[in-house]
Amino acid sequence: MVALAQGRVFFGVRKNLxxxxxxxxxxxxxxxxxxxxxxENTEQYPDRVSARMPEDLPAKVxxxxxxxxxKCSGCRYCADVCPVNCIEIETEVGPDRSLSWVSVFDIDxxxxxxxxxxVESCPTGSLIHTKEYEASTEKLDxxxxxxxxxxxxxxxxxxxxxxxxxxxxxxxxxxxxxxxxISAEIKRxxxxx
Ligand code: SF4
Ligand code: SF4
Numbered sequence: 001m002v003a004l005a006q007g008r009v010f011f012g013v014r015k016n017l018x019x020x021x022x023x024x025x026x027x028x029x030x031x032x033x034x035x036x037x038x039x040e041n042t043e044q045y046p047d048r049v050s051a052r053m054p055e056d057l058p059a060k061v062x063x064x065x066x067x068x069x070x071k072c073s074g075c076r077y078c079a080d081v082c083p084v085n086c087i088e089i090e091t092e093v094g095p096d097r098s099l100s101w102v103s104v105f106d107i108d109x110x111x112x113x114x115x116x117x118x119v120e121s122c123p124t125g126s127l128i129h130t131k132e133y134e135a136s137t138e139k140l141d142x143x144x145x146x147x148x149x150x151x152x153x154x155x156x157x158x159x160x161x162x163x164x165x166x167x168x169x170x171x172x173x174x175x176x177x178x179x180x181x182i183s184a185e186i187k188r189x190x191x192x193x
Contacts, residue, residue: 054131062114062129065107067147071126074100078118078127086111087118092152095160103151109135110143 029038054063074091086108094101119127135143177184 064132068126074102077121104148110140
């Protein structure tokens with residue numbers, strides 16, 4: 001009976017020593033840092049002295065998103081692919097009828113999981129991840145970042161219509177000038193009658 005108890009203690013100790021050995025084999029090298037992969041991997045944050053700056057971060061780091069609205073076509077691919085629905089887009093007809101006017105383009109960074117799928121799916125390259133990561137705030141609303149052009153006003157519509165009419169008149173005049181002198185004269189007389 002005593003021998004059985006001693007055997008159990010022996011195997012228990014041996015098992016614990018083996019576990020301790022396996023753990024120390026992983027953690028000990030970090031204590032001395034004798035190879036580069038065992039040196040410091042973490043940083044104090046925030047630490048103005050030793051912390052890395054955004055420009056020190058790797059090129060593909062996924063920081064706060066930014067949209068160059070001049071290049072954005074309003075196609076919504078980014079919003080459709082976003083797994084947490086944190087991109088809101090509203091489009092209207094703009095001065096160029098073949099292109100959407102992106103009135104609203106809001107990204108709610110309080111919901112964003114920085115997966116990068118929106119950036120990957122953007123066909124124009126207008127949406128990018130910056131290297132910026134400092135965004136702590138007490139107000140969640142301030143994490144909604146807007147890049148939209150704003151809603152189209154009546155004044156803007158009137159100005160665009162005037163521009164369009166001027167363009168059409170110019171194109172028509174160019175077409176008339178391309179006609180033979182006789183055809184152009186006939187057209188002018190018909191318009192004058
Ligand atoms: S990074 Fe991911 S979660 Fe964030 S807006 Fe893009 S798709 Fe959505
Ligand atoms: S995918 Fe790119 S171009 Fe299309 S709406 Fe989003 S940011 Fe704009």
